[in-house]
Amino acid sequence: MRRKLARPAVLIGLSIGTGWIAWSGVTLFLPVSLLCPVLWSVAPSRKIAAMISAGYFLAASRGLQQGVATFYQSDLWPGLLLWLCASSGFVVVHTLLWTANAWARPFCYLAAIVLMAVPPFGITGWAHPITGAGVLFPAWGWWGIGAMTAGLMGLVTRAWPVVVIAVWGVWLWSVATWTDPALPDGWVGLDLHLGASLGRETGLQRHRDLIQIVHEAGHGKTAFVALPESALGSWTPTVERLWIDRLSGTPITVIAGATMVTAKGYDNVLIAISAKGGTVLYRQRMPVPGSMWQPWQSWLGQTGSARADVFANPIVELGGKRVAPIICYEQLIVWPVLHSMLHDPDVMLAVGNGWWTDGTSIVDIQRASLKAWARLFAKPLVISFNT
Structure with a gap:
């Protein structure tokens, strides 16, 4: 019984840590968000997938409740309510598209990627893992979007350890060679x-x-x-x-x-x-x-x-x-x-x-x-x- 409870607890804890680190405001940390699809894919049930998604999104958007309270000069309750409402789209999409079918899972996750990138769900599509494409594939343009999408789909398959190793290697290279965007002349x-x-x-x-x-x-x-x-x-x-x-x-x-x-x-x-x-x-x-x-x-x-x-x-x-x-x-x-x-x-x-x-x-x-x-x-x- 304890083992059955321990695994979901670890997955949810990792999802919270993933959202917190990836969206800490450091550009080179953005690819940490790629751990989220892995955690989503290994969830033992739809309920746990929902909790993993919620943990990731709420950690990534953690500044919202305090910011709203400051903006309206109120207590934290309005910000907390907005924080929870904003997370609903992300959680609903990832919950409904979760599947135990290993063959269907990459296509379900592709649908989640697209839905959270465009309206109406994309209106609150914060913390989207595809944002890290610029760190892993600088100057690749639309090819980088394609490569990142393929990588995200690969991370929800049984071959995810191989994909993680590949991403890790690309990330280390990017960290070693990273330069910030230039300011245009004039x-x-x-x-x-x-x-x-x-x-x-x-x-x-x-x-x-x-x-x-x-x-x-x-x-x-x-x-x-x-x-x-x-x-x-x-x-x-x-x-x-x-x-x-x-x-x-x-x-x-x-x-x-x-x-x-x-x-x-x-x-x-x-x-x-x-x-x-x-x-x-x-x-x-x-x-x-x-x-x-x-x-x-x-x-x-x-x-x-x-x-x-x-x-x-x-x-x-x-x-x-x-x-x-x-x-x-x-x-x-x-x-x-x-x-x-x-x-x-x-x-x-x-x-x-x-x-x-x-x-x-x-x-x-x-x-x-x-x-x-x-x-x-x-x-x-x-x-x-x-x-």
């Missing part, structure tokens, strides 16, 4: 440390301070300066005129986050501003579900939700380059990145406003994921965060 991404005031404090002095930071960063050959999500607050004609006036006489183009209020809610956007004018560069495809994107409001005839442009604007044109913008939450899931990569951009541009994640590893996980994707597709990467 670009700079500015990290700010303005906490919750960014995007909320939108007085004239705040804009003047940001403009001064941009001028200091935009010396020499720098032509494009990226500022974090929400940096401009609400995008209005007055804000536009101020920035155009202060950028007059410079070659600088600023790419900064802002909010555009609409009749039904708002858009979370990136604005490109230069001495020639300002324009909406990008509308976020996937705002944070629950806190920003609240589709039930439109069903109830209410307003206030952020709009989700799910499959819109995967790339934008800026300065003769094709740019793949990725805003905040989009960096934690798979499909916005792959959607953009289908169009072969020249540059990845990632911005975020992570002040609410203080004390968690969420921003580090976002940076780690971005670096992995950029290395997989051999793209220069610009990052700008506020903490």
Whole structure:
């Protein structure tokens, strides 16, 4: 009896450790997540497979409950509820697709990989093991996605020890030769440390301070300066005129986050501003579900939700380059990145406003994921965060 209980306990404990280590915010640790399919495949029952999946996902997303509590200035209960709700898609998919049939198992896991990578389940498809492809197969691009998918399928077969040895060898080689993605020429991404005031404090002095930071960063050959999500607050004609006036006489183009209020809610956007004018560069495809994107409001005839442009604007044109913008939450899931990569951009541009994640590893996980994707597709990467 004790042996029957010990094995599930060990498997669940290993799944928790896997999620915790793989998603600790260190890019080179991402391939640790490949242990999850192995644990899932050797589960003695569907019930244990569900517990293994839950342990992995909840450990990987452990910073959510604290972050939500900070964002709403509340106790941990709302964050805990959201944490459990967010895990439900991952757990349901992996539970229903678990099978004791060794021949069917790789195809069932392939279905799980796909379902957790694209909407609707992919909307909360955090901690996806395929993110580690950039560490194991840098510069392989779509071939790397194929190789990683084949590897994940192999890990749920009886030959998983051989696959693990192969992955281990590739991982050691990658660790020995790893380099972070390059910054494109003429670009700079500015990290700010303005906490919750960014995007909320939108007085004239705040804009003047940001403009001064941009001028200091935009010396020499720098032509494009990226500022974090929400940096401009609400995008209005007055804000536009101020920035155009202060950028007059410079070659600088600023790419900064802002909010555009609409009749039904708002858009979370990136604005490109230069001495020639300002324009909406990008509308976020996937705002944070629950806190920003609240589709039930439109069903109830209410307003206030952020709009989700799910499959819109995967790339934008800026300065003769094709740019793949990725805003905040989009960096934690798979499909916005792959959607953009289908169009072969020249540059990845990632911005975020992570002040609410203080004390968690969420921003580090976002940076780690971005670096992995950029290395997989051999793209220069610009990052700008506020903490």
